[in-house]
Amino acid sequence: MAKNNTAKDPDKAPFGKLLAWQTRPIALGSITIIIAYFTNYCTDTLGMAPALVGTLLMASKIVDGITDLLAGYVVDNTKTKLGKGRPYEFCVVLAWACTVLLFSASPAWSLAVKCVWIFVMYTLVFSIFSTFLNAGESPYIIRAFGSRVAVTQVSSLGGIVITIGCTVVSITFPILMGQLATSAKGWSTLMLIYAVPLSLIGMLRFIFVKEVYTDQDAVSDRVSLKDMFTMLRSNKYTWCMAGVNGATQFVAGLGATSYYFIWIVGDIAKLSFLQMFTIVSLLVMLTFPAIISRKSANFLIGVGAAIGVVGYSLNFFAGANIPILVVSSLLAGIAVMPGSYLRTVLIMDIAKYNQWKGMPTMESTAAALANFFGKIFTALGSFVLGILLSAGGYDGSQAVQPESALTMIRLLYSFIPAAAMLLMVLCTVVYSSLTRQMPQIEKELAEREANR
Template identity: 45%
Template sequence: MELAKEQTQTSVKDRLTMGKFLAWKGRDISAASMQVIMTGYLLLFCTNTLMLSPVVVGSILMISKIINAITNLFAGFLVDNTNTRWGKARPYEISIVGVWICTVLLFSASPSWSEPIKIGFVFVMYFFIFSVFNSLLAASQTPYVIRAFPSRMQVIKVSSYGGIISMLGAMVVSVTFPIAMGKLATSPDGWRTLILIYAIPLCLIGVLRMIFVKEDSSIDADRVGEKIHLKEIIQMFKKNKYIWVYALIIGLFNVIQGMNVSAQYFKYVVGDISLQSIMGMLSLIMLPIMFVFPKLMKKLSVSNLIEFSAILAAVGYLINYFAGSNIPLLIVGSILSGLVMLPLSYLGSVIIMNLATNNEMHNLPRMEGSTGVTIGFVGAVFNGIGSGLIGVLLSFSGYISSETAIQPDSALLMIRSIFALIPMACMVGILFFAWRLSKLETQIPQMEKEIQARKLVE
């Protein structure tokens, strides 16, 4: 009887209501859509519409992202030390509004401005989007999720099933944006109109989480008012080696994100940027995988999922390199190379929880916020390196900054290499570090038992 009662209580605790789930995913859809636009089309807008050279744009993005890495640390410290009647992380969700306001302003820059003004404006807007608003959103993500969903299984469900919703939202933007871009983004005013069409509804969707999803004040109730000190964060860096292992995985993944030349690839190698919308539709093929994640998590760790997907992604990037303008081959390569995004993008909260448990095992506060932004710190630095490299490499290859230019063969070869070979090398590194991280995940059950026993003694 007692066992049946306990199982029933566990089942109720693990149940995820649809309304809360959909409200929660609103901000993820909004943020993911912004990332699609910024990583996929900002470089093209700056070079082809604002007429800035690739190396200048790459330098702007690199410097901004390195600054972003530093502000991530401050954001994590701020979130960890926040205690309001709304909760620890929930108040910072308003930052999604700032993200979209600055995105609209960024794509409203005029090519008629002088070059220093264009450079300064792009830098400032990019700084506010990522170094201020997105830093606060990233820092609050994990503390919010574990206080909004009371069980580990709910966190896994909202991360995996939620990935389906996020992917669908991002897919809508990925599919429709290139098509709308081909029709509207033929002038500076057209770019502004295009961004507004997406920004207004996505901003409204983005605030649903803050409005409807409350934090559970009973979680860490014994620590309300307790402050996280800088020395504890420094100790975390020294004692929790797995933070750096996971950070390097995210770092290499961010190099790929920072070196996104998909728009250039489809414009100049394939010859039709509107065909890029086909790649966006491939997310539909990956959706069934997200449905089985909770079941896979009972047999495999997140690290194992990353390992397997990294191997397949490396094969996919190799196919992409030889595909050229062959759409069927690009579809196969893109499906395989996109698999690694699933565990890295949608199951990160589970790994952060494990890293926080390791912090607690070392007699430190859990520090989910600071743990998360440490990962974000390294990710932002690597993303900045990728953004800087893409500008240097394109300029070195003879890339011409013009909407009507015919690119030389050297530039086309460089675009193909950035599109496929560099990401393939990064996948090999991700595979190695995921293998290292898997050692932590095997230790988590024992760690949790020891921590619970320690609390009972105290």
């Protein structure tokens, strides 16, 4: 990684720049938090069957088979005065605009119109705008901060800032949802309350963080479709990293939390109380840089996932017991943090492995595959939620749910996400062989550079 004249020490991330970097993830992460309530909005406000909603969201992800890899190809070949990944930051405003529209359907519309509206808006949010934001993320951070040390600082310590920002949304949204989301108009008002400020916050990264480093290997080389497919065929570690992201997003896509607190706990407002304890999980993130210096990001992700298996399993036995739910929530929060915030560190290793094998680095393509898996598994989570709720006899129009539906909600909030965490553990076990190879890979790449 070479420095432009304006770049400083690549191992030091200036505090102001570190803070500015987190603004767009807060804005986009808030959409992910809010979208977890979308199935509830469709079933209880629009009167749609949960299985139909799950099928629509799953169908939307078919588009991602094209857009994710297309976005990776486009970003890998982007060369502008603004940089490689930075030009795509404007998509955060468009993503929020479509999210507002997604939650603005009318119950009076016909079922066909509702289905088309949901499919189109959901596809724009996640298959187009979020796709290009995520595809540009890895090349942007690598070229903005320059080294694995700085990227780890930004991803872990900066992740605390993201978590705090998103926790504010997690805490306030259920409260305002209980007050405003009693009608279709109330849902639209609720969305605007979050969309306007978060769209503005999301653009702060573009304004204050520039790309100041260039990758010499990729300055002149154009990434071809053949290069992309060669990497997908020969680099198994890319698939492991994608699996980690997919497992994390499957849990997010399940969106069973609101159902659990409405029907098992009996009060959606208590979810806000639970979200307050997320702050405690932030203390764990302070240890990330030290652990990675001794072990690796992959090791930390694997340990976190193993903790998540325990945490999510506890939910099945919690019922309405808030202390047990707090403990399980803390363990689950610890589980997803490494996989959520340290993915770029894995991508840097994958890029070096590609370079070592004589291919372009292709950070965006690697990230695109992870994003593709993430979206497919998010949709799969929504699909599983809808299918299992329907199988359990759930009916959002009823004041009382059958015991079979309540049992299904408990499973969706416990053992099913625990199984996803177990998949993540298996992915990190396979990926660990690359971690062991990295010192030799970096040594050989340095020798090649010195001999040029």
